[in-house]
Amino acid sequence: MTIGSLGYVGFKADDLDAWARFGTETLGMMPVDAPEGTLRFRIDAQAWRVCVEPGQENDIGFVGFEVAGPPELAALRERLVAAGVEISEPAPEHLKLRGVSGMFACHDPQGLLVEIYYGPTERREVPFVSPAGVSGFVTGEQGLGHVVLSAADIGAARAFYRDLLGFKLSDIIRMQITEEFGMDLEFYHCNPRHHTLALVPLPTPRRLNHFMLQVESLDDVGFALDRVASAKTPLMNTLGKHTNDHMVSFYAQTPSGFEVEFGWGARDIDESWRVVRHDKTSIWGHKRQG
Structure with missing residues (x-):
């Protein structure tokens, strides 16, 4: 359960x-x-x-x-x-x-x-229509997307989300910030989405690092990237592909300062999944801006 x-x-x-x-x-x-x-x-x-x-x-x-x-x-x-x-x-x-x-x-x-x-309410009698022309968001059994939260006490956060709520470890990314300091980002799933939750073992001013929306086509990502540029919304990470979920995405700053990841093409968790670790967050791209 x-x-x-x-x-x-x-x-x-x-x-x-x-x-x-x-x-x-x-x-x-x-x-x-x-x-x-x-x-x-x-x-x-x-x-x-x-x-x-x-x-x-x-x-x-x-x-x-x-x-x-x-x-x-x-x-x-x-x-x-x-x-x-x-x-x-x-x-x-x-x-x-x-x-x-x-x-x-x-x-x-x-x-x-x-x-x-x-038992959430559905409005199928009023079809979803994106005002910006997005062809569709990937939801269904995978839910809204994912959130990445800071965890000042990673042990307590892990015990709550993994041991009590039942999230399962997908993989770990080792981020070596400096020669002396590194940290392990932990990614957790509860359905076929590669991760619904990720924990960053650091206290930060905001609890939320970013949330993610996944769309149904690569063109949806490209058009969104154009809209970000047209609106002069700060682009935080360029287009790139992640090592763990293989998502092709970019990151933009929301009006509240935390970020949103907008992506396509993530691979799903299946019965053959095994936990691995990575030394990089991205295969290519995702260059930090600003």
């Missing part, structure tokens, strides 16, 4: 107008009705996947992890309670706000709000 996918994510931002433009015109997400003073975006049939709420944090505010149904939700709740994790049961109004059938919430070891739920 483990997490099935990353279902939704919420950000706290001090410039919602900039996010409204960035989310639709640059990333190609579809804006939808949202509670007053907030933004919501669709990338598929699900009623919403990305939420932006007002706040000075300019960081991730919450994550929603989906499970298959009531038995899986109950089993995961029981596991967390047995491990001493404090659980809260949201009021019916919160379930309605999120548009889910059942949920409980907790916090990860560094304080991030984690919502575990089943």
